[in-house]
Amino acid sequence: MRVGLFVPCYVDAFEPEVGIATLELLERLGCTVEYPFDQTCCGQPMTNTGCHAEAAATEALFVKNFSGFDYVVAPSGSCVHQVREHLTAIPQTDEVRHVRASTYELVEFLHDVLKVEDLPWANFPHKVAYHTNCNALRGIHHARPTELVKPYFSKPLDLLRLVKGVELVDLARPDECCGFGGTFSVFEPAVSAKMGYDKVADQNRAGAAYVVSADSSCLMHQKGCAERLGLPLKYIHIAQVLNGAAA
Amino acid sequence: MSVEDLNPREREGVIHPEVRAGHDESERAPDGRRLQHAEAASKPIRAPQTREPQPRGAKIRGDRPINQSEAAERFLAAPLHQAAHDERLWDLRKKRDASAHGVPEWEELRELASQIKTHTLSHLDRYLEQFEAAAKANGVHVHWAKDGADHNRIVLEILRSHGAKTLVKSKSMLTEECGFRHHMAANGIEVIETDLGERIQQLDNEEPSHVVAPAVHKTRMDVAEVFAKTLGTDPDNDDAHYLAESQRETTRPYILKADAGMTGCNFAIAETGTVVTCTNEGNADLSGNVPPLQIHSIGIEKIVPKVEHLGVFIRLLSRSALGSPITQYTSHFRAPRAGTEMHMVLVDNGRSERLGMEEFWTSLKCIRCGACMNTCPVYRRSGGLSYGATYSGPIGLIIDPTFNKRKYSTLPFSSTMNGSCTNVCPVKINIHEQIFAWRKVLVEEHQIPALKQGMMKAAGAVLSRPAAYRAAIGAADSALKVLPRFAVYNPLNTWGKKREMPDAPRQTFHAWYKQNRMKDTGR
Numbered sequence: 001m002r003v004g005l006f007v008p009c010y011v012d013a014f015e016p017e018v019g020i021a022t023l024e025l026l027e028r029l030g031c032t033v034e035y036p037f038d039q040t041c042c043g044q045p046m047t048n049t050g051c052h053a054e055a056a057a058t059e060a061l062f063v064k065n066f067s068g069f070d071y072v073v074a075p076s077g078s079c080v081h082q083v084r085e086h087l088t089a090i091p092q093t094d095e096v097r098h099v100r101a102s103t104y105e106l107v108e109f110l111h112d113v114l115k116v117e118d119l120p121w122a123n124f125p126h127k128v129a130y131h132t133n134c135n136a137l138r139g140i141h142h143a144r145p146t147e148l149v150k151p152y153f154s155k156p157l158d159l160l161r162l163v164k165g166v167e168l169v170d171l172a173r174p175d176e177c178c179g180f181g182g183t184f185s186v187f188e189p190a191v192s193a194k195m196g197y198d199k200v201a202d203q204n205r206a207g208a209a210y211v212v213s214a215d216s217s218c219l220m221h222q223k224g225c226a227e228r229l230g231l232p233l234k235y236i237h238i239a240q241v242l243n244g245a246a247a
Numbered sequence: 248m249s250v251e252d253l254n255p256r257e258r259e260g261v262i263h264p265e266v267r268a269g270h271d272e273s274e275r276a277p278d279g280r281r282l283q284h285a286e287a288a289s290k291p292i293r294a295p296q297t298r299e300p301q302p303r304g305a306k307i308r309g310d311r312p313i314n315q316s317e318a319a320e321r322f323l324a325a326p327l328h329q330a331a332h333d334e335r336l337w338d339l340r341k342k343r344d345a346s347a348h349g350v351p352e353w354e355e356l357r358e359l360a361s362q363i364k365t366h367t368l369s370h371l372d373r374y375l376e377q378f379e380a381a382a383k384a385n386g387v388h389v390h391w392a393k394d395g396a397d398h399n400r401i402v403l404e405i406l407r408s409h410g411a412k413t414l415v416k417s418k419s420m421l422t423e424e425c426g427f428r429h430h431m432a433a434n435g436i437e438v439i440e441t442d443l444g445e446r447i448q449q450l451d452n453e454e455p456s457h458v459v460a461p462a463v464h465k466t467r468m469d470v471a472e473v474f475a476k477t478l479g480t481d482p483d484n485d486d487a488h489y490l491a492e493s494q495r496e497t498t499r500p501y502i503l504k505a506d507a508g509m510t511g512c513n514f515a516i517a518e519t520g521t522v523v524t525c526t527n528e529g530n531a532d533l534s535g536n537v538p539p540l541q542i543h544s545i546g547i548e549k550i551v552p553k554v555e556h557l558g559v560f561i562r563l564l565s566r567s568a569l570g571s572p573i574t575q576y577t578s579h580f581r582a583p584r585a586g587t588e589m590h591m592v593l594v595d596n597g598r599s600e601r602l603g604m605e606e607f608w609t610s611l612k613c614i615r616c617g618a619c620m621n622t623c624p625v626y627r628r629s630g631g632l633s634y635g636a637t638y639s640g641p642i643g644l645i646i647d648p649t650f651n652k653r654k655y656s657t658l659p660f661s662s663t664m665n666g667s668c669t670n671v672c673p674v675k676i677n678i679h680e681q682i683f684a685w686r687k688v689l690v691e692e693h694q695i696p697a698l699k700q701g702m703m704k705a706a707g708a709v710l711s712r713p714a715a716y717r718a719a720i721g722a723a724d725s726a727l728k729v730l731p732r733f734a735v736y737n738p739l740n741t742w743g744k745k746r747e748m749p750d751a752p753r754q755t756f757h758a759w760y761k762q763n764r765m766k767d768t769g770r
Contacts, residue, residue, distance in 0.1 A: 009710070012756045013720050014749045019756035035760055038713040045710075048664075050686030050695065051703035057711030086683070134665035146344060147622065147670035149353035173337070177624045181663025186742070187699070188661060190320040193745030194628050195663075198333075224746030 003031045004069035006062075006103070008079045008216070009041040015216045021243040022075045022106055028121070028243070029114055033073075036065040042074075044082040047089070048182040056089040063087075067095045071113065072103040075239045077136025077215050078182070080105040085139060105140055106239055107214045111155040118162060121244040125165030128241075129208035130156060131199075131222065133215035134177050142214070146175045156214055156238060163241055169206040176202075180221040196225035204231045214238045299327045301469045304456070304632025310654045312694075315661045318633035319625075322464075332464055333627040339460075340621045342570020343671065350566070360559050361675040364612035367517075367550055368602060374517040374550045375593065381520030382591055385582040392594045395425030402427070402509075402542060403434055405590050409540050411506030413437045415498075417524070417531035418445055419511025420458055420615060421544045421594055424637045439501040441530035443494050450477040456631030456639065459568045459617040464630045498530075508534035510580070512545040513614070514560060515591075518553045521581045522591060525564055525574040532578050542590045543580060547598050548611040560614060563673035567618040601649045606684045610645050612674040619668035619678055625661055634658060641668035645681040648689070656694035659685035720755060 003026060007019040026033045042062055046055035062083070066072045074080050083103045090096060110116045136142040136156075143154035160166050179185065179195025186192075200222050203211050209232075213219050216237055223235040236245065302325040305318035323329050347353045367374055379389045388405075392398035398421075406414065414431065416422065416438055428449070431438045440449040444461035448454065451473045455461030462470065467485040475482035480493045502508075510531040514523040522543045524531040535541050551557060565574045583589035602608050620626045620640030631639035636647040636655060644662055647655035659682045668678040689695055709715050742748065754762070 007756045009716075009720075014752060016752050016754060016756035016759050020759060023760075035764070037757075037760075040713055040716045041710040043707075043710070046703045046707050048686075049660075049699065049703050050688075050690035051700060051707070052687055052690070054700070054703045054707035056707075058707055061711050061713070134663065134667075138666035138670060145667070145670050147347075147667060149347050149350070175667065177663045177665035177667070179624065179663060181665070184660075184663045188316045188319070188625075189742075189745055190316065190323050191625055191628050191661075192663075194323050194329075195624050196746065198628075220749050221746065224742070224748065227747035228745065 001031055002068070002070050003033045004066045004072045005033050005035045006039060006042070006066065006072055006074035006079070007035070008074060008076045010220065011075060011216045014220060015237065018075050018216055018237040018239055021237065021239040021245065022073070025106075025110075025239060025243040026073065029110070029116060031114075034069070039065045042079040042082045043087065043089070044079060045183060047082060047086050052089040059087050059090050063090070063096050063099045066099050066103070070102065071109065072099065073106055073109045074103070075106045075214065075216070075237060077105045077107075077133040077140055077142065078217055081135035081139035105136060105142075105214060107136070107142060107156045107159060108140060110159060110242070116159065116162070119159075119242055119244075122163040122242055123165050123244065123246070124163050124210075124241050125167075127167045127169050127207055127209045128160070129169050129171055129203040129206055129211050130160065131178065131203075131211050131213035131215075131218055132156070132175060133213060133218050134175075136214055137175060156212075159238070159242060160212065166241075169208050171202050171206050173199075173202055178218050178222050180218050182217075185221055192221075193225060196221050197229060200226040200229060200231055200233060203233055208233060210234050210236055212236055212238050212241055298468065299325050299466075301325070301465060302328055302630065304453070304630070305635030307635050310651060312653060312657045313635035313655060315629065315633050315635065315657055318635065319629035319661070322630040322633055323628060328464065328466060328630070329628060331466055332630060335460075335463055336457075336621045336627045339569055340618075340671075343567055343618055343621065344570075346566040346570040346572065350562070356559060356563055357673055357675050360563055360614075360673055361612060363551060363556050363559060364674050365609075367552055368548065368608065368611055371547065371550065371599075371602065374552055375547060377517040378515055378520055378550055379593070381518060383520070385520050386589070387520065387582065388588065388590045390590065390592045392592050392596070394596045395427075395594075398422075398425045398544065398592055398594045398596070399427055399430040401592055402544075403431070403436070405540070405542060406436055406507055409506065409588070411436070411540060413439070413501065413505045414507040414509055414542075415439050415441050415502050415505040415534045415538065416445075416509040417511070417526065417534040418442045418461075419509070419544050420455070420637060421511055421546050421596075422509070423455060424596060425544075425594070427544075439498065439505070441498050441502060441534055442526070442528055443491055446494050446498060447473060450474070454632065454637065457617055457620055458615045458638070458642075464632060502530075502533050502537050505534075505538045507540040507542060508536075508538035509542045509544065510535050512543055512549050513564070514551050514557055515545050515549045516552075516554055516557065517550050519581060521554075521579050523557065524578050524580070525561070525576070526578070527569075527575045529576050532576060535578070535580055536584070539587045540590075541580070541583070541587065542592065545591055545593050547593050547595055548613075560673075564614055564616050567616040567671065567673040568621075597650055601646070604649065606688075607645060607649060607681055609676050610642065610649075610678075610681060612676050613642055613646070614674060615642075616673055618671040618673065622667045622671045623662075624665065624667075625663065629661070634661070641678045641682070642676070645676075645678060645685060648685055652689070652692065652694055656689050659689065660695075717757070 011018050043055035043058040144152050178199040179192040219235040226233045302322045305313050382389050390401045428438045440446040447462040456464045471485040474480040512522045513525045565571045623641050626640040644658045662682050664679045666679045
């Protein structure tokens with residue numbers, strides 16, 4: 001199985017260790033992973049702002065980089081949602097359709113494709129609040145959102161339960177958006193930051209020491225909010241926890 | 248001062264004894280727990296110890312784009328109001344969840360409601376004609392209004408032909424949409440809102456901020472102040488029952504002597520020509536049944552084919568809105584009482600145009616429960632008046648631009664598109680997907696600021712050229728300076744004003760890979 005690793009731009013820049021953990025984890029689980037060297041971004045910043053024409057060249061580059069793989073895997077629900085649902089600024093050739101259909105977010109790839117049932121190296125003895133990125137939750141169906149009357153399931157929590165020592169804490173508003181929202185965090189900073197403050201306060205009240213998420217963008221925003229409020233919370237990507245990060 | 252410092256009011260003091268006592272016939276949850284009526288069971292809103300002026304809504308300047316962001320920032324600058332608003336609406340969202348999870352077939356109901364609406368809207372002409380014929384056969388006068396002005400003209404003519412000078416009204420967002428009250432005031436007709444929330448807003452010269460809870464952005468102290476000024480109540484008494492009772496006592500005389508009564512419409516049944524209203528205070532019954540002349544304003548999208556379809560929507564409406572199984576009153580208005588006249592005005596006001604919009608027509612399915620507002624994290628923190636439109640919150644974001652693309656061009660951007668609105672919608676409108684679709688339309692029609700589009704063009708230019716992208720972020724020490732423009736899409740100061748900046752990484756992933764793995768891959 002040839003897996004193409006997509007490291008989103010903000011992971012590349014701010015959280016390189018998330019990319020490294022993703023790569024190492026996939027290799028540990030037996031995948032042959034390649035990192036196409038000319039990759040940049042999925043096009044979401046432009047598309048999210050309604051500027052589809054401005055996203056076309058970036059989308060074309062993404063497809064060019066990743067069309068040769070059986071699977072494309074990225075440690076970001078948000079970017080994967082963009083590729084799967086909104087990579088539409090370029091003509092939908094067979095190649096484009098193949099890339100869109102074979103792009104997976106890391107958690108769902110581990111859960112649904114590799115069907116991981118054991119992570120013997122993973123040990124994270126901490127109180128953890130799990131943050132569900134909205135695109136991962138409602139867009140690519142990581143878990144049953146609280147609004148829907150459907151059987152409960154949660155792919156990220158299934159995986160975290162394989163990690164020794166993890167103690168999950170419950171949030172008062174588990175599915176509430178943290179306010180990052182891509183360009184929303186820039187163009188509506190007041191509401192975005194308030195949502196972030198409320199989110200990190202909820203995590204703090206729940207007694208979490210760490211917040212784990214499958215999305216670095218939410219984590220970056222929340223970390224910035226928690227630090228501004230002086231809360232002692234630490235933020236870490238699920239790829240790192242599953243790859244055996246000590247803390 | 249934060250909301251935690253507020254003095255919680257004793258529950259005993261504010262909940263009516265009858266409500267406290269409870270009734271055994273109440274619906275029960277599967278675990279035997281009594282499901283309380285949402286409004287009665289709500290936590291008392293805590294009264295601020297210090298007076299905090301009520302933040303006002305968006306500034307409206309003709310057709311100029313609404314600055315929702317600025318108005319939201321002012322709402323957030325009033326922490327007591329913001330916290331009470333957020334807490335109250337989140338409480339409704341929680342009640343909605345509890346109520347929905349008490350109905351095992353909830354998702355099937357939503358699907359059924361959505362399909363009934365799809366069918367009805369696909370044959371709207373036929374059902375409207377059926378409705379008109381049935382209503383006429385019942386002895387009702389039926390009118391057609393193409394827009395708000397037409398609606399107001401028709402109602403004014405009806406009132407004038409009866410020499411009516413006063414009109415009592417029970418909630419209708421449609422009449423807000425038409426600017427009805429202002430038009431009547433300009434023509435010498437006194438219009439009195441009879442529902443508590445609308446009356447508060449009328450007395451404060453403000454529009455409703457929420458389709459179900461119009462004054463939800465106000466604290467009890469704000470209401471006490473408005474009532475003290477306008478109804479002569481005790482300015483220091485902000486007890487909810489005292490205020491509600493004062494409003495009721497002062498409004499009842501208007502109902503008893505009004506020349507005409509008007510209600511909105513939740514559902515209009517084509518086969519019987521019936522208007523159905525769902526209310527908790529009963530004022531629609533009084534407004535419709537007491538005065539000798541009754542008028543119902545009906546948006547043409549309110550049609551459902553048969554009485555048997557009503558049950559689906561009644562089960563969904565109040566559970567979605569307030570978390571209560573049903574509204575206190577579900578009233579059917581069908582024919583005039585002996586010796587009185589009954590009129591129904593069917594209003595288009597842009598609806599048939601919206602019906603022709605391929606990506607946006609399903610917004611006509613909306614039954615105005617407000618569930619999307621209650622769950623929306625942006626709405627809860629911004630207040631409904633920040634949207635500067637009759638319809639606020641997620642549903643407002645997708646229907647307001649159909650009324651005026653320029654004026655409401657900013658609204659679809661006032662969302663994180665988290666999708667919770669879509670999941671709570673009882674008629675399964677894909678709200679957040681339509682928000683996404685609107686952004687594209689607004690960009691194509693040049694309704695977003697040139698600066699914003701310019702930023703995206705620049706981002707697209709860099710992100711589509713690996714060499715340019717690497718040059719921009721390649722050097723680790725310069726990454727933090729340059730990266731936010733491409734990685735978090737903003738200049739440093741916007742991000743850093745409210746949040747700490749991410750730490751500068753020692754090297755990018757790309758650089759790490761080059762250093763550690765290039766020999767492995769042979770590149």
